[in-house]
């Protein structure tokens with residue numbers, strides 16, 4: 001087997017290895033262990049998430065996007081990677097508007113004049129069954145706590161999030177609390193954990209512990225969930241800037257519950273993977 005091409009991209013430092021399964025069919029059969037090997041920062045390429053662009057499953061879509069975390073687990077959504085894949089498809093189809101299909105649905109993306117990309121990340125889902133949570137509780141006040149983290153808001157953006165409002169997000173020991181909360185019994189599918197505080201009018205500071213990836217410099221769906229949670233709590237309006245370690249995402253929660261996310265896209269390098277990373281020697 002020859003080597004397999006990939007592109008290394010990122011959105012605000014949330015980094016991805018992107019494969020094109022339309023060209024290299026071997027990546028379509030990638031298993032969790034292979035994905036984790038490629039994502040390893042010492043012995044693989046290294047990334048927070050791996051993405052495979054596949055042929056669309058629907059006439060309305062330009063391509064299907066499969067997403068895996070650094071630990072190899074497959075997930076339903078990744079906001080920053082959606083902007084990256086949209087950027088690839090916009091260049092390929094020479095259009096400003098593209099539709100990216102994921103297991104969570106069709107996501108419409110649009111390239112703006114300043115080079116940023118806006119994605120309609122679909123509807124924020126707020127029912128406890130959809131987060132999902134273990135039992136029926138008010139998702140605006142999930143009744144569980146750990147250390148200084150208490151009273152989270154649950155939001156599903158195609159993946160599960162628990163958003164904690166704190167006095168100072170910088171002061172939270174995410175390395176300590178993140179993994180425990182990610183695996184808490186109340187989240188049968190684990191969860192992404194956000195801690196945030198209000199910086200100013202409609203401006204939020206957010207840090208994230210991502211399910212299957214740990215602390216990352218940015219999380220697009222996490223920023224969407226945080227924007228929705230802050231508006232639900234009456235802390236902000238429905239249009240906010242979310243300041244992440246890697247930069248700022250613009251988030252707008254529309255009246256029909258769809259969430260728009262706007263932010264940059266960057267390409268770091270492209271390369272060829274040695275076939276042994278796919279277990280072929």
Ligand SMILES: N[C@@H](CCC[C@H](N)C(=O)O)C(=O)O
Nearest residue numbers: 078079080159211219220221
């Ligand atoms: N970095 C992402 C989210 C990736 C998936 C997440 N870790 C999960 O397990 O749900 C983003 O930009 O949204």
